[in-house]
Amino acid sequence: MTADVLPALSARVRAVAHPAAEACVCGTDTSVLADRPDGTVVRHGGTVAKAHAADTDPTDLAARLAVAVHPGLAGILLPPLSPGAADLDGRPVTYWPCGTPVDRDDPDAAPWEEAATLLARLHRTPHSALPPGLPPMRGPAKAARAIARLRAAGPHPAASAVLRAWAVLPAWARDEVPMPDTRTLCHGDLHLGQLVRAGSGDWLLIDIDDLGGGDPAWDLARPAAWFACGLLPPDEWARFLTAYRRAGGPAVPADGDPWPALDVTARALTAQTAALAIAKSVAGERPLDEAETSVIDACDRMAAHPPELAGGLAT
Template sequence: MPADVLPALTVRARAATHPPSAVCTCATPDRVLADRPDGTVVRHGGTVAKAHAPGTDPVELSRRLAVAAHADLSGVLLPPLSPTPVDLHGRLVTCWPYGTPVDPEVPEDAPWEAAATLLARLHTTPPSTLPAGLPPMRGPAKAARAIARLRAAGPHPAAAPVLRAWSGLPAWARAEAPMPGAGALCHGDLHLGQLVRHPALEGPWLLIDVDDMGLGVPAWDLARPAAWYACGLLPPDEWTRFLTAYQQVGGPAVPPEGDPWAALDVPARALTVQTAALAIAKSVAADRPLDEVQQAVVDACDRMAAVPPQLKPGDAK
C-alpha cells in the first residue's frame, strides 16, 4: 500500500481506541496484522483499523457493515465499531474490536464445530429481516480474479491443468452468470482465519471479514474445507467434524444426511482452482517452484479435469 496510508491507518486505530490527546496506556504496541493488496489491518490496543482493497464500492461495503451490526446476527459476526466507512487517502477504512484469532500452531484445537455452527446460523438468517440491498456474495468473482491473475502471470507448466479444470465449471461458478438459487446470506470467504474470540461479545467464536459477504449459494462457504479434504490436505476426521456439526444444526447447504457432494462438488472445484491459480501466480512472481502443498492442489485440478463435475439444475455450462 502507499507509504502514507499505513501511518494514517495507525492513527485511525489509535483514535478509535481513545482520544488523540489522551495518554496511551495500551499494553499492546501498534502492530500491522496484515498488509496485502486486498486489505491492510493495523492493531492499536483493543481496536483494529482495516483499509479495504482499492476500488471497494462504498455503498456495498456500508450494506455489509450494516448486516454485521444487525441484532439478528449478534453472536455470529463481529460487529464494526461504526457502520460507516471513512475515506483515507483514497482507501475505505473501517474499525473493529480486536479479537483473538485461531492459533495455527495448534491445529488439533481448530474450532471446526464452531465454524460450522456459525455458518449454519448465517445461512438460516432470513435475508428479508436484514437491511435491504445486500449485494451478491463475491466468492465466484474472487475465483475469476484468481484465474485472471494466473493468465497475466505468464507461462507456467502447471497452468494448463488449472485452466482445463476452470473451463469445466458451470458459468455461475466462473462469475459469468447469476448464481442459481442464490437466496442465502453467505460469508463468501470462509476459512479458519476468519474466526476470532472476543470475551466481551456473545459466543466464544465470531466470524470476521465481511468484504465478500452477500446473497449466494451457501455451499460455497463449505467449499474450502471440502476442497482441502478432497485434495488430502484436511484429515478426514476434521472434515467429518465440520460437516456433521453443520448438518446437525440444520445448515441448508447440504442434505441433513447422506452424500453431500452433489451440492459441494462445483464450489469445491472452484475453490481448488482458485487456490492453484493464486499459488502459480505467486510462484511466477517470486521465481520459485511450487511447494508440496501447492503442487497437491495443482494435481487435484489435473484429476478434476478428467471427471465432469456433478451439475445441478441451473448449472448451465
C-alpha cells in the same frame, strides 16, 4: 498499501483506541496484521482498523456493515465499532474490536465444530435481518480474479491443468452469470482465519468484504476441497460437516452423500487455490511446494472428469 498511507492508518487506529486521551496511555505499539492490495489491517490495543481496497463499492460496503450490526446476527458476526466507514485517501476504513484468532500452531484445537455451527446459523438468517440491496456474495468473483492473476503471471507448466479444470465449471461458478441462489446470506471466504474469540470468549466470524447473497455451498467449499485434495484429515472434515448438519445448515442434505451439493464449489475453490499458488511461485521465482502440487494434481483430475460426470474430486 503505500508507505505514506500506512502511518496515517496507524494514527487513525490510535485515535479511535484513545478518543479522549492526548497521547497513547496503553503503552502498546501499533502492529500491522495484514498489508495486501485488497486490504490493510492494523491494531492498536483492543482496536483494529481496516483500510479496504480502493475499488470497494461504498454502497455494497454499507449494506454489509448493516448486516454486521443487525441484532439478528448477534453472536454470529463480529460487529464493527461504528456502523459506517471513514475515508482515508480514497479508501474506506472500518473499525473493529480486536479478537483472539485461531492458534495456527495448535491444529488439534481447531474450532471446526464452532465454525460449522456459525456458518449454519449465518445461512439460516431470515430475510427480515437483511438490508435491502444486499450485494451478491463475492466468492465466484474472487475465484475469477485468481484465474486472471494466473493468466497474467506468465507461462508455467502447471497452468494448463488449472485452466482446463476451470473451463469445465458452470458459468455461474466462473462469475460469468449470476449465481442460481442469491437469497441465502453467505460469508464468501470461509476459513479458520475468519474466526476470532470475542470478549465473551465465544467464536465469531470476521471479514465482511465478501458477504452477500449466494449459494451456501460456496462457504463449505474450501474445507471440502482441502479434504478432497488430501490436505484436511477425514476426521476433521467429518467434524465440520456433522456440526453443520446438526445446526440445520441448508447447503447440504441432512444426511446421505453431501458431494453432489458441494462438487462444483469445491472444484472452483481448488482451481482458485491452485491459480494463486502458481502465480505466487512465479512471482517469487520458487518451486511449488508439496501442498500446492497436490492441489494442481487435483485440477488435472477435475479437468478429465467434468462435474456432471464425476461424483467428486476424490474419485
